[in-house]
Amino acid sequence: MISSKPFRELCQENGIAVTHQRQVLYEVMKTMHGHPSPEEVYARVKKKIPAISLATVYKNIHLFVESGVFREVSMHHGSLRVEMNDEAHHHMVCSKCKAITDIGEKELGLVSKKGKLPGGFLVERYAVDVIGICAKCQ
Amino acid sequence: MISSKPFRELCQENGIAVTHQRQVLYEVMKTMHGHPSPEEVYARVKKKIPAISLATVYKNIHLFVESGVFREVSMHHGSLRVEMNDEAHHHMVCSKCKAITDIGEKELGLVSKKGKLPGGFLVERYAVDVIGICAKCQ
DNA sequence: TACTGAACGATAATATTTATCGTTTATACT
């Protein structure tokens, strides 16, 4: 499993240098729960390396995400995106080119629970992103 | 169905005025396919109302989304969010307070296809957002 | 038709992310 692998090994696999900043960033992030923003990560890492730059945090978060070490919560498209398609459907998102394509709920063929989920969360609808590689990028 | 309802009625239901800008914006957006950004919508609407302001476009897109007329493609959290939880899980997103909570794949109890989807899209993984109202906001 | 609050346009402000560039550091190779 990724988290049990030594950091040095992770870096070698991804062809990146083992720097002090990178290592501390990795260790700090591993202890963070929930869904922190880059600013929140920055605030935490600053406690260990007060001189670290926000740019370094951004650059390394991107590296970690690209390497599959950590994951981004929902695909980030740089700006708000709206859709006018009012038929029940979901999205296929290409992890290379970020293209979004609709897929009908039936074609996706996914079965889901209705009603309440653990914690008393009241379900309105499901929004499914199928992450993968589109035909063009394969 | 929403799209067949007259615009005037839509506005009355949501307690907003029927302005020229709002109406044109709505009509233009209805004809747009895919997943346009506010800038793309702005560019289109400018052809019909050259004097329209970008701020008006933003304000009304938000109104439309809040009213459920249109929908945003994936929940927009203002900034990038990462997660370190490496267990298979998905997210419950509260449509009121925007809080994100993890839910295990098994608890969600959803069955999904593997392999290829229509269009030759190669599936890597599924990212499911359960949209609804959290216990606090109910 | 006149009143009033909502909406508009222009634009300043804020927030987020990326790019630039001079300096420092990790790595590979003597």
Added chain:
DNA sequence: AGTATAAACGATAAATATTATCGTTCAGTA
């Protein structure tokens, strides 16, 4: 270990994206 080189760093400017402000205009209602 010493050194060359490319990668990474920090500081900060720039680019993007979004929201707030405010004076003016317009839609809904009396």
